[in-house]
Amino acid sequence: MSPRTNDNAPQRESDSPSAAPEPDHSGTAAPGTEPGGDRSGAAQDHTGTAPAPAPDETGTAAARADDPSPTHTSPADTSPADASPADTSPTDASPAAARVAALRRVAEAGRRWRVGQLACCAALLAVALTAGSIAVGAARDSRPVAVAAPAAVSPALLGSGDLNAGIAALQAHLRSQPRDFGSWATLGLAYVEQARTQGDPSRYPQAEQAFTRSLALAPDNDPALAGRAALAAARHDFKNALVYADRALKQNPYSERALCSRIDALVELGRYDDAQKAADLADARHPGVPVFTRYAYVHELRGDVATARRVLQQALDTATSPGDVAYVSSQLGQLAWNQGDDKSALDYYARALGADENYLPALEGRARAQAASGDRAAAITGMENVVSRYPLPGPLVELGELYEARGAEGDRAKAGDQYVLVDAWIALARANGVDADLDTALAAAEHGDAKAALRAARAEWARRHTVHTADALAWALHVNGQDTEALTLAREATATGYRNASFLYHRGMIERATGHAKDARTHLAAALKLNPGFSPLGARAARDALKSLEAAR
Numbered sequence: 206m207s208p209r210t211n212d213n214a215p216q217r218e219s220d221s222p223s224a225a226p227e228p229d230h231s232g233t234a235a236p237g238t239e240p241g242g243d244r245s246g247a248a249q250d251h252t253g254t255a256p257a258p259a260p261d262e263t264g265t266a267a268a269r270a271d272d273p274s275p276t277h278t279s280p281a282d283t284s285p286a287d288a289s290p291a292d293t294s295p296t297d298a299s300p301a302a303a304r305v306a307a308l309r310r311v312a313e314a315g316r317r318w319r320v321g322q323l324a325c326c327a328a329l330l331a332v333a334l335t336a337g338s339i340a341v342g343a344a345r346d347s348r349p350v351a352v353a354a355p356a357a358v359s360p361a362l363l364g365s366g367d368l369n370a371g372i373a374a375l376q377a378h379l380r381s382q383p384r385d386f387g388s389w390a391t392l393g394l395a396y397v398e399q400a401r402t403q404g405d406p407s408r409y410p411q412a413e414q415a416f417t418r419s420l421a422l423a424p425d426n427d428p429a430l431a432g433r434a435a436l437a438a439a440r441h442d443f444k445n446a447l448v449y450a451d452r453a454l455k456q457n458p459y460s461e462r463a464l465c466s467r468i469d470a471l472v473e474l475g476r477y478d479d480a481q482k483a484a485d486l487a488d489a490r491h492p493g494v495p496v497f498t499r500y501a502y503v504h505e506l507r508g509d510v511a512t513a514r515r516v517l518q519q520a521l522d523t524a525t526s527p528g529d530v531a532y533v534s535s536q537l538g539q540l541a542w543n544q545g546d547d548k549s550a551l552d553y554y555a556r557a558l559g560a561d562e563n564y565l566p567a568l569e570g571r572a573r574a575q576a577a578s579g580d581r582a583a584a585i586t587g588m589e590n591v592v593s594r595y596p597l598p599g600p601l602v603e604l605g606e607l608y609e610a611r612g613a614e615g616d617r618a619k620a621g622d623q624y625v626l627v628d629a630w631i632a633l634a635r636a637n638g639v640d641a642d643l644d645t646a647l648a649a650a651e652h653g654d655a656k657a658a659l660r661a662a663r664a665e666w667a668r669r670h671t672v673h674t675a676d677a678l679a680w681a682l683h684v685n686g687q688d689t690e691a692l693t694l695a696r697e698a699t700a701t702g703y704r705n706a707s708f709l710y711h712r713g714m715i716e717r718a719t720g721h722a723k724d725a726r727t728h729l730a731a732a733l734k735l736n737p738g739f740s741p742l743g744a745r746a747a748r749d750a751l752k753s754l755e756a757a758r
Contacts, residue, residue, distance in 0.1 A: 368402070371395060389419035390428035394462075397432070397439050402565060404595035404630070406637040412436050413638075427456035427463065434466035438473070441640035443669060446470040461491045468499040475671040477506060477701065494520045494529050498536055505540065506672065508702025514540060530560035535567045542570065543704065545736040547578040565591065569600050576607060577738025585611070598627045598644045603741070605652065610741040624652040640668070646677045651742075655684045672698045672708070680711045688718040699728075706732040706739035710747045717750055726754050 375392045379385060393415030400408035413436060419429035430453035437446035447470035453463035464487035471480035484500040497520035505513040517540065521533040538553035551574045557567035572587030588604040605623035608616040627648045634641040642665040649658035662681035665674050676698035682691035695712040699705075713728035729751040738744055 368395060368398060372399065384422055386419045386422035386426055387428055389415050389422065390426065390432050393419065393429070393432045394435060397436050401439060402595075404597045406634045406639050409436065409440060409637050409639065425452070425456055427453045427460050430456065431460050431462035431466060434463060434470070438466055438469050440638050441473075441643070443470045443473040447474070459490050461487075461493065461495060464491055465495045465499055468496075468503070472499075472503065472506070473671060474669045475674075477503070481507075494524055494533060497523075498533060501536070501540075506701055506703050508704055510540065510544060510704060527560040531557040531564040531567060534560065535564065535570055538567065538570045538574070542574050542577065543706070543736060545577075545706075545734075545738070547574045547738065550574040551578070565595055569603075572600075573603060576603075576741060577736070579738075581607065581611060592623070592626075596626050596630060598630055598648055601627045601630070602648055602652065606741040610745065620652075624648065628653070640665075642668075643674065643677055646681050650677070650681045650684050655681070659685050659687075672701055672703050672705075676705075676708050676711055679715060683711070683715050683718065688715055691715045692719050692721075704735060706736035707743060709735065710739065710743050713747065714750060717754065722754055722757070726751060729754070 372392065372395045375388055375395065379388055379392065382388070393412040396408045396412035396415060400406055400412070412432070416429045416432050416436065419426060419432075423429070430449050434446045434449035434453060437443070437449060446466055450463045450467035450470060453460050454467065457463070464483070468480055468483045468487060471477075471483050480503050484496070484503045487496045488500055497516050501513040501516040501520070504510075504516070514537070517533060517537050521530070521537060524530045524533050534553045534557035538550045538557065541547075541553060542550040551571065554567045554571040554574060557564055558571070561567070568587060569591050572584045572591065575581075575587060576584035585604070585607050588600055588607060591600045592604055601623045605620040608620040608623070627644070631641045631645055631648075634644070642661040646658045646662035646665060649655065649661065659678075659681040662674070662678040666678045675694045679691045679694035679698060682688070682694065692712075692715050695708075695715045698708050699712055709728045709732035713725045713732060716722075716728060717725035729747045732739065732747055733744065733751070
């Protein structure tokens with residue numbers, strides 16, 4: 206499903222794990238993603254033309270395509286020749302701790318230098334974030350590597366529930382069979398998924414390198430082109446995601462990955478009618494869990510929650526692997542939470558975690574649902590668990606707001622720590638080729654530099670017109686006192702019928718600021734009726750504003 210990043214889901218806004226890796230949510234994808242607008246994490250913008258595969262830093266990527274040694278000399282890169290399972294395991298405490306520690310070091314620098322100067326250390330952050338995992342990996346890579354490579358590695362291995370084991374098998378295979386273009390493409394997809402699920406954008410350059418190798422060995426092979434589309438989507442480069450998806454479909458009209466990336470790109474470009482047609486085509490050509498979830502999201506964006514729920518339930522009924530069960534259950538949980546049904550959301554998240562106890566979107570979603578249902582203590586514990594491993598913008602902002610809402614001694618400082626970490630993550634993402642303007646706008650508008658939020662929102666709006674970018678720009682304009690322009694965009698954000706309490710809250714507050722008291726009461730009440738716990742701080746502000754409006758009648 207397309208990541209719905211703007212709803213503060215990690216990103217996001219991603220494919221079903223069984224579909225070989227690809228960021229959702231509805232902010233769901235939104236997820237993302239995404240939080241997902243970019244539910245998945247897969248928001249992209251287009252330049253209209255597909256860039257040529259980038260050579261490695263020595264300029265000899267194509268010439269060295271049969272060499273499994275590194276072709277990218279960035280500190281963020283480890284090739285199949287020098288990467289080990291230890292390097293990439295999300296369950297290994299040391300790399301995870303190194304990632305978080307690196308973010309916290311840069312965040313501390315940001316507190317001293319002011320948030321506005323944090324971008325200056327993006328390159329430092331990229332090095333710092335990867336240094337821990339590389340150092341840990343190097344220590345373990347000193348052991349002899351026993352290579353018993355299979356004749357071929359199936360992408361299905363990556364959906365078996367252990368992404369890192371799949372990556373290790375691919376790395377071993379490519380050491381002995383470096384001209385296997387299909388495995389290079391699959392490795393690239395695995396890195397994209399690893400970046401998305403582990404909150405480590407430094408994997409994206411590795412993914413790009415793998416796809417470049419695959420295409421150097423077999424120009425226009427559809428798995429690598431579809432992988433390029435997924436990578437572009439993960440970096441929020443949706444225009445090129447669409448270009449690569451179309452190129453892949455020209456080679457193979459039934460490519461599930463390309464069909465799904467095409468839907469994602471059209472959704473994140475705001476071309477909702479075209480996205481519906483693309484979803485219908487994908488359903489006809491390659492029905493299955495990845496297509497069903499995207500089909501559902503397209504309907505959800507139009508306010509057709511009943512169809513979205515029915516299709517997701519169908520996807521869950523057909524899911525067989527633990528990865529698919531966790532993925533679809535989490536999407537159903539997100540959909541239920543968006544409609545204010547916290548009990549059903551918690552039930553779906555429980556089912557997801559029963560299939561995969563470490564599934565990040567379910568852990569995050571469960572904490573949100575716990576907060577909405579009034580169990581703030583469990584929500585804080587759960588969200589602390591999430592950000593301790595994968596400090597992504599959505600969970601960081603949510604945890605900061607939970608601290609603020611609790612208001613205990615020291616909570617304001619704790620909240621500030623989370624918001625500075627968001628800036629650190631954004632700096633890292635930009636250093637690794639991710640368009641992070643939407644994340645910047647959403648976080649900064651509420652908890653940072655209002656002017657920076659507006660700059661970022663305008664930049665994102667210039668690239669793509671979606672309901673999520675309209676909402677982000679409207680809110681950024683509002684916090685900068687430009688409410689007349691904001692009102693037009695807030696109305697546009699709610700024009701498709703998408704049932705999102707945050708959008709309704711933003712519109713109501715902007716209407717209040719522009720003197721439209723009756724409309725403000727209508728939309729603030731609608732936000733609280735739809736999802737009374739849509740935000741730890743936003744819901745409280747909506748109730749206060751509505752009470753004030755009612756008293757002034």
